[in-house]
Amino acid sequence: MVVAIAVVVVLPLSFVVLSLLSPSFDVWSQLWRTRLPTMVLTTFGLVVMVAAGTLIVGGGLAWLVTAYKFPGRRLLSWLLVLPLAMPGYVLGFVFLSLAGYTGPLQRGWRGALGTDAWFPEVRSVWAAALVLTLVLYPYVYLLARVAFRETAASAYDVARSLGCTPWRAFCRGVFPLARPALAAGLALVMMETLTDFATVQYFGVETLSTGIYQVWRGMYDRDAAAELAGLVLLFALGVIVAERSLRGRARYAEPGSGGARIELQHLRGWRGWVATATASTVLAAAFAAPVTQLAVWAAGDGRAARSFERIGTYLANSVMLAVVTAVFVVGLGVVIANASRFSDNRVLRAATRISIAGYAVPAPVVAIGVLLLIAALDALLRSLGIRVSGLLVTGSVAAVLYGYTVRFLALGVTSVEASMAKVPDEITQSARSLGASSTRIITRLHVPLSRAGIATAAMLVAIEAMKELPIVLLLRPFGFDTLSVWVWQLAAESLWEEAALPALIIVAVSVLPVAVLSGQLARGEHEPVSGRSGAPDVAPAAAVRVEELVS
Amino acid sequence: MTSPTDRGDPAVVTAEPSALEVRDLGKRYGDTRAVDGIGFDLAAHEILCLVGPSGCGKSTVLRMLAGLVTPDVGEVVLAGRTVDGPKAHVAPERRGVGIVFQEHALFPNLTVNANVGFGLAGVGRAARGARVTEMLALVALEAYADRYPHELSGGERQRVALARALAPAPSVLLLDEPFASLDQNLRVQVRDQVVSVLRDTGTPAVFVTHDQGEALALGDRILVLRRGQVAQLGTPQTIFHSPVDRFVAAFMGEADFLPARVVGAVVATELGERPSPDAAPNRSVEMVIRPDDVTFDESPTGSAVVEGVEFQGSSTLYRLRLASGAVVRSRRAHTEVALVGTRVTARFSNHHRPPVLIPASDSPGVRGAAQGPPEAAGVGISTDRSRNAPS
Numbered sequence: 001m002v003v004a005i006a007v008v009v010v011l012p013l014s015f016v017v018l019s020l021l022s023p024s025f026d027v028w029s030q031l032w033r034t035r036l037p038t039m040v041l042t043t044f045g046l047v048v049m050v051a052a053g054t055l056i057v058g059g060g061l062a063w064l065v066t067a068y069k070f071p072g073r074r075l076l077s078w079l080l081v082l083p084l085a086m087p088g089y090v091l092g093f094v095f096l097s098l099a100g101y102t103g104p105l106q107r108g109w110r111g112a113l114g115t116d117a118w119f120p121e122v123r124s125v126w127a128a129a130l131v132l133t134l135v136l137y138p139y140v141y142l143l144a145r146v147a148f149r150e151t152a153a154s155a156y157d158v159a160r161s162l163g164c165t166p167w168r169a170f171c172r173g174v175f176p177l178a179r180p181a182l183a184a185g186l187a188l189v190m191m192e193t194l195t196d197f198a199t200v201q202y203f204g205v206e207t208l209s210t211g212i213y214q215v216w217r218g219m220y221d222r223d224a225a226a227e228l229a230g231l232v233l234l235f236a237l238g239v240i241v242a243e244r245s246l247r248g249r250a251r252y253a254e255p256g257s258g259g260a261r262i263e264l265q266h267l268r269g270w271r272g273w274v275a276t277a278t279a280s281t282v283l284a285a286a287f288a289a290p291v292t293q294l295a296v297w298a299a300g301d302g303r304a305a306r307s308f309e310r311i312g313t314y315l316a317n318s319v320m321l322a323v324v325t326a327v328f329v330v331g332l333g334v335v336i337a338n339a340s341r342f343s344d345n346r347v348l349r350a351a352t353r354i355s356i357a358g359y360a361v362p363a364p365v366v367a368i369g370v371l372l373l374i375a376a377l378d379a380l381l382r383s384l385g386i387r388v389s390g391l392l393v394t395g396s397v398a399a400v401l402y403g404y405t406v407r408f409l410a411l412g413v414t415s416v417e418a419s420m421a422k423v424p425d426e427i428t429q430s431a432r433s434l435g436a437s438s439t440r441i442i443t444r445l446h447v448p449l450s451r452a453g454i455a456t457a458a459m460l461v462a463i464e465a466m467k468e469l470p471i472v473l474l475l476r477p478f479g480f481d482t483l484s485v486w487v488w489q490l491a492a493e494s495l496w497e498e499a500a501l502p503a504l505i506i507v508a509v510s511v512l513p514v515a516v517l518s519g520q521l522a523r524g525e526h527e528p529v530s531g532r533s534g535a536p537d538v539a540p541a542a543a544v545r546v547e548e549l550v551s
Numbered sequence: 552m553t554s555p556t557d558r559g560d561p562a563v564v565t566a567e568p569s570a571l572e573v574r575d576l577g578k579r580y581g582d583t584r585a586v587d588g589i590g591f592d593l594a595a596h597e598i599l600c601l602v603g604p605s606g607c608g609k610s611t612v613l614r615m616l617a618g619l620v621t622p623d624v625g626e627v628v629l630a631g632r633t634v635d636g637p638k639a640h641v642a643p644e645r646r647g648v649g650i651v652f653q654e655h656a657l658f659p660n661l662t663v664n665a666n667v668g669f670g671l672a673g674v675g676r677a678a679r680g681a682r683v684t685e686m687l688a689l690v691a692l693e694a695y696a697d698r699y700p701h702e703l704s705g706g707e708r709q710r711v712a713l714a715r716a717l718a719p720a721p722s723v724l725l726l727d728e729p730f731a732s733l734d735q736n737l738r739v740q741v742r743d744q745v746v747s748v749l750r751d752t753g754t755p756a757v758f759v760t761h762d763q764g765e766a767l768a769l770g771d772r773i774l775v776l777r778r779g780q781v782a783q784l785g786t787p788q789t790i791f792h793s794p795v796d797r798f799v800a801a802f803m804g805e806a807d808f809l810p811a812r813v814v815g816a817v818v819a820t821e822l823g824e825r826p827s828p829d830a831a832p833n834r835s836v837e838m839v840i841r842p843d844d845v846t847f848d849e850s851p852t853g854s855a856v857v858e859g860v861e862f863q864g865s866s867t868l869y870r871l872r873l874a875s876g877a878v879v880r881s882r883r884a885h886t887e888v889a890l891v892g893t894r895v896t897a898r899f900s901n902h903h904r905p906p907v908l909i910p911a912s913d914s915p916g917v918r919g920a921a922q923g924p925p926e927a928a929g930v931g932i933s934t935d936r937s938r939n940a941p942s
Contacts, residue, residue, distance in 0.1 A: 429614075431658070433617055434718075449660055
């Protein structure tokens with residue numbers, strides 16, 4: 001069963017790998033002559049910029065709230081997680097509207113300095129990197145905060161007692177210990193950057209992922225899309241290798257006993273207010289300002305209301321996809337998480353690891369893999385003389401669901417596993433000795449005992465699926481729009497007011513898991529972070545596992 | 552190598568067929584041989600204690616018997632049926648073996664009733680109800696049938712776990728440190744209850760414990776494990792009075808060792824002579840010296856020195872360095888206390904227990920010193936036995 005699931009998950013990825021291993025010279029020379037070199041360079045540059053940006057913003061803010069006392073520290077320390085709820089493709093268009101040529105920022109600037117005053121180009125890779133940094137820094141922030149608090153406190157104290165200033169104590173004592181956590185956070189950020197093509201397209205930035213989209217949706221050139229997806233996969237592998245080497249020989253930060261905490265350094269007077277202002281500015285730029293702008297638009301002159309009736313349809317599509325995906329993923333998650341309880345078979349263990357590989361694979365790669373698989377299936381059926389609707393190849397709801405399952409299975413498996421971990425092995429073993437079948441143990445004991453965790457997992461998956469854009473954009477059938485697709489289309493045409501309401505709905509829904517997470521962080525600071533929808537927990541683990549597969 | 556078992560022991564001789572036969576059981580984890588060539592028989596109605604220091608493999612043995620861990624080699628025959636062997640591995644749910652864990656592992660979402668009835672899935676409703684009632688009566692918990700596990704005390708939970716494991720009438724009951732999670736006062740009480748239930752139902756049982764006192768009190772026989780191998784198998788009396796080596800002697804109770812020579816009818820040691828248990832002439836052996844065997848008199852010309860004094864309440868434990876440099880411990884109930892540095896004359900106490908002899912240890916530098924094998928070092932002197940380390 002688990003082996004079958006693993007095969008189903010890996011099949012689309014293997015098609016991408018296959019196409020990479022059997023490169024078509026024509027396709028490559030075509031790609032090379034057009035935009036490939038620029039795309040590779042841009043992708044690389046973007047990934048590096050976003051990684052550097054999130055390291056500075058996320059790591060810096062984490063250290064600020066961990067080691068210093070300033071006005072509003074407590075509130076800010078958890079509000080700073082909120083941008084996790086802001087999808088890049090939403091912040092992207094709000095940013096454009098505010099900072100674009102006609103936006104209030106530029107107008108104010110020119111009003112102050114004259115019409116010819118220089119203003120940085122908004123539709124640029126720099127701006128795209130800034131927007132991605134603002135939405136992705138919480139990954140680094142969260143992991144760094146936990147690491148600083150739990151792992152590094154004693155090192156900091158020792159360094160201080162040996163006469164280091166706070167800053168030197170950070171550099172010498174804390175940073176080396178927090179490095180594995182920072183590396184994990186950065187790996188997540190880079191993966192998300194590779195996945196994104198919706199946001200960067202607003203900015204006219206051409207990465208490999210946007211290339212995949214254009215080649216496929218624009219020209220239906222499956223071969224070229226497949227080769228590009230292979231390249232993205234190589235980038236993802238690069239990220240995993242980089243993470244591994246950054247992490248060094250250290251393992252992920254073990255949550256400590258939580259006893260030792262860094263003694264807060266009080267920032268008095270203006271210093272304190274500078275700290276407050278810095279943190280608030282980031283929060284405002286990444287969350288408060290865009291949400292306010294969206295609310296103003298949505299409540300505004302009625303243009304938003306015109307799209308009201310269509311929201312119903314798209315919302316229904318989104319919810320349907322989210323619910324079905326959640327049921328699928330959690331169902332499979334329960335099976336996979338339980339299987340290891342009943343067998344210590346090596347094949348099974350490997351299969352479990354493989355089944356969650358999807359999270360470490362950028363979304364466009366998953367999507368193209370599913371496309372290739374369906375095309376192959378279609379060809380097979382045709383050769384057998386069975387005619388299926390020709391639309392199968394160009395996309396179907398089933399394909400979207402397949403892609404989602406591959407992508408989010410890790411989330412389901414690890415969330416269910418985490419709650420299953422609270423069911424002691426002895427419970428299972430006692431039940432087995434009493435003659436109960438595995439089905440009976442799962443239904444009578446495991447599921448009832450991990451109900452809360454399973455419900456949380458379902459919620460997390462549903463919300464992720466609702467926000468998801470790249471896979472649904474690539475795989476959806478014509479005429480099938482979801483809330484996220486609609487937001488993106490409206491925003492791409494600069495119909496910002498219309499996009500506001502659906503965008504707000506997505507943000508509102510996404511705030512839910514972030515609130516849950518913040519609650520967890522506030523309650524037990526030493527509980528392991530489960531991240532945005534558990535992602536910080538999940539993705540590095542998935543990344544490591546993929547690497548094990550590859551090597 | 553022949554395992555030092557004593558099948559000729561009177562307690563083991565029985566006409567009934569074995570409830571459990573274990574042959575040459577082995578399990579490796581990586582390069583570690585967790586269990587290496589374990590073999591024993593369990594007679595019907597017999598209680599066997601598996602005892603050994605942490606990490607000796609005793610829990611692994613138990614899990615293999617339950618089918619939860621698949622052995623690499625060896626055979627397990629349960630009531631005449633081979634459940635593990637070269638070609639067989641019967642899943643735990645098909646073995647008919649009951650298991651009771653240290654943490655009880657009651658199903659927290661089910662009532663006591665449903666917990667005890669869990670293993671009776673194939674039984675009709677009426678018969679199941681009757682069996683559950685019978686089991687709860689056995690452990691004197693009829694009044695608690697509708698409670699949930701969290702509404703019970705530790706001892707009550709343990710009894711529910713026992714009733715649950717016994718309900719399907721298992722051919723063998725396995726108990727993994729079943730009393731370790733109970734506090735000291737409760738432990739003896741629950742232990743007696745459990746043993747009497749086992750005797751009443753005639754269920755053969757294998758206990759795992761790291762507590763030698765518990766093993767001596769509970770077991771019809773004791774199997775001492777050391778690094779996954781059988782160190783000794785025998786009745787509690789045999790194990791305590793005729794340990795085969797330093798390890799067993801030191802593990803089963805506080806022990807020091809002195810070189811000794813059997814000369815005719817006596818055994819001679821630095822502390823004096825004792826009557827020899829078996830008159831084998833001129834044999835080099837070691838004598839196991841328990842603190843109760845040694846006493847001393849203060850004497851300015853004495854050849855021994857008090858090196859350590861540990862007040863233990865009703866008695867005092869002394870560490871004495873003898874003239875040869877060997878150290879032995881002595882327990883005295885006297886009210887007057889000898890101080891460290893006092894010169895004394897050490898001698899055997901005037902009790903009539905026969906001396907315990909083991910083959911002479913040939914390792915250098917251990918002559919007479921209370922060192923023993925590494926695992927056993929400190930076990931004898933320690934009053935605080937580690938409870939948290941699983942084996």
